[in-house]
Amino acid sequence: MDKPGTTGRVIPALDRAREIKPCPLGAGESCCRVCAMGPCRVTESGKGARVGVCGATPDTIAARNLCRMIAAGTAAHSDHAREVVQTFCAVARGTAPGFELCDREKLSRLAAQLGCGKAEDPAVLAREVGKLFLGEFGRQEGELALAALAPPRRLERWRRLGLVPRGIDREVVESLHRTHMGVDQEALHLLHQGTRTALADGWGGSVIATAVRDVLFGTPRPVRSRVDLGVLKPDCVNIVVHGHEPLLPEVLVRLAADGEMTARARAVGAAGVNIAGMCCTANEILMRHDVPVASHFLQQELAIITGAVELMLVDVQCVMQGLAAVAACYHTRLVTTSEKARIKGARHVEFSPATALDTARELLYAAIDNFPNRRRVDIPPQAVELVTGFGQESIRHALGGRFRGSYRMLNENIINGWIRGVAGVVGCTNPRAASGASHGVLVRELVANDVLVLVTGCAALACARDGLLVPEAADSAGPGLREVCEALGIPPVLHCGSCVDNSRILMMAAEMVRAGGLGEDLSDLPVAGCAPEWMSEKALAVGQYFIGSGISVGLGVYFPGADSKEFAAQVFEGLTQDYGAAWFFEPDPQALARKILAHIEEKRRALGIEG
Ligand code: SF4
Ligand code: FE2
Structure with missing residues (x-):
């Protein structure tokens, strides 16, 4: 397998990790690259500079780096939440035909908990809840409404420390501002802002994402399924859904079970269509529909190397760019589906709530049509039961x-x-x-x-x-x-x-x-x-x-x-x-x-x- 632009082989993440030594200064010590007087490599051990060109100390640099990483993590979870809420609002408006409000009991409970309306009509209620949730992102002052879900003692403590997030986006932006060159330069002060930002994730974006997906797709109940590469089926059209946003995969799972898809798969010599999850998209459709899991983050490239994957759909987060190079060596079609994320070498078919059904159908057809292009198939047999x-x-x-x-x-x-x-x-x-x-x-x-x-x-x-x-x-x-x-x-x-x-x-x-x-x-x-x-x-x-x-x-x-x-x-x-x-x-x-x-x-x- 030739790696594009280099000689040598395409090697999965484990081999690449062996080849690349992590930078010791980036790990335990302090490396700052927030301005062009640097990057500054600062150590306390006396081996190099003890402060940066601007005089920043190792503890300020370490706290600044951590705060930035927390802001990026919060942004990832919360932007994902925003995407789900926008689809939820489209469903409430009746402009997302592939979706419905599945758990209406949870919707009513949420509305009651948040004190945002008692409408009998679920669509009206969903519009009110959706509006409140969207407001949490752009709120400028006051307190995140969802912080009230915390035990009263905790909320009091946050108030005492000034840690109640004001708005999700505001905390992320403020963290980026404070960690810009020459702003907040006291480690503990930076750490508190990191905490306030993280709380906007934990009690904001993440709560919203989970709650809204439960209402849209169902609140999970215990089910059995299986995990590992052995869930890929040698005689079926295999589609792996990978990433974090379950919106398109939800529609895909439903359509794949349709008799039309089975008949189409049979027409190309396959027994049917088999969907398997990867990473957190896997967790989502596993929890709600017992869809089996091909595996976790580290094995994403290995799924393609089985030679049995006709289509791999990826959306956001934890998707390795290396997938494109590996897919190019097999018949696997790699497709990006989020407006936010593209990979060179992958086809892009964009998800939108209004056209999800058509997009899912087009992708299923593409996977089925790709089945005859298979070459050698080698699926490790193991698959383990789970609840x-x-x-x-x-x-x-x-x-x-x-x-x-x-x-x-x-x-x-x-x-x-x-x-x-x-x-x-x-x-x-x-x-x-x-x-x-x-x-x-x-x-x-x-x-x-x-x-x-x-x-x-x-x-x-x-x-x-x-x-x-x-x-x-x-x-x-x-x-x-x-x-x-x-x-x-x-x-x-x-x-x-x-x-x-x-x-x-x-x-x-x-x-x-x-x-x-x-x-x-x-x-x-x-x-x-x-x-x-x-x-x-x-x-x-x-x-x-x-x-x-x-x-x-x-x-x-x-x-x-x-x-x-x-x-x-x-x-x-x-x-x-x-x-x-x-x-x-x-x-x-x-x-x-x-x-x-x-x-x-x-x-x-x-x-x-x-x-
Ligand atoms: Fe160096 Fe200070 Fe610039 Fe960081 S902010 S790169 S420590 S000069
Ligand atoms: Fe994840």
Whole structure:
């Protein structure tokens, strides 16, 4: 396989990671490139300059870099949310014929919670909710309306610290302004703005994206499916949907099941059309329609290398440019679908809510027509069972059914020690880490120590490939967690969705506070988060909003800027004073598990429930 413009082979991400050494100054120490007097490489070790040309210190540079990364992560989640709300508004106006308001009960609940209308007509109600949500992006003053979903103690703390986000876009823009050359130059002040921006993601954009998609496509309930490259079918037209926006894939999944498509596929010698997910688009259609998952982020190129993928659709976020070079070596058609994202070498077929049905039909035809162009097919046989579909609603239901379901039962199990606590394991898979293997080691250790684990994103898919997302995985759980899981018929590791669905974990934590018995703030809960194989800026935004919400978060791989002492003292300790939570860094998954367990036990002791 010739790589365009070079000699040599096209090699997937794992090989490229081996070939490219990460820049040590960009990782642990401080590299600033926000102005043309630099870039400045600044170290505290005495090996080079101790401050930049402008006099910026390593801790200012590290905080500035982190704040910028958080802003980018928040922008990604929130711009995704905006796209979903715009489609939602089009549905409410009747101008998006491929979509409907699927969960009207959730729509009414949301409207009641947000105090925005009691209209009987769901379309009218949806217009009001849509208007409120769109207003959250452009709000200039006051408080994000959705911040009111946080427990009162947390909201008071944010008010005291000036951390309540004003508007989603405003916080992102202000973070970019403050990190421009010569503006905010005090590490802690920058970190607080990073937190306010991240909170606009966690309690703003991400909550909006999750809520609106639930109303449009259905609130997830537990379903079984399968994960790994073995879900690709040698005798079918295979379409892989990859990225983060489930709008077009929702229509595609529905149309693919149509008899017309099966007949068309048969006419070219295939048994039918098979859709498989990749990354967070996978998580979305898996949760709602049990569509199988080809795999997580790291395996996107490998799906094409099976030779069995007729069409790969990509939208936004976590899509490797390397896909184009790999697809060029096979018959796979790579198609970009978001107005925001194109890749040289890929065809562009743009999604629009008004024409989604026609676009989906055109793409299905293109995939089917491509089936006869297949050459050698080599699909690894493995595919692992998983159970998915857990969110605050379905977990409440699992905890006692429609009428008796309550987070009180979860709290009681924590108080009596059957479950020691809860850990969120989220984020990406990263070739710099153990390539998906850290998740298995970490999560097995947590589960063996009676910690209930909630997973999202590619971390969830890595755990699924490890066989951890089935009720039978409770066999390896500690005796308390095992008994609870067996009684409820749930896995010890609950799949809660895509990366924006980390908002579901936040909402569940808020439910735990409301249910009583575990303190009055999120920072009282025996709960921790971690992203052992993070790679994207979104993971830092998620981590910072959990910390700003009072839940400590462990990071693997590396912690950007951690060699700057004052900055490190703030992020690993100082923030606790203000937020009741801080970051911790631990690249070894076993040691990360031990740190999470120690944190949970410390919280239990503080609550007086150490037994
Ligand atoms: Fe260097 Fe300061 Fe410019 Fe950063 S802002 S590149 S530290 S001169
Ligand atoms: Fe994701």
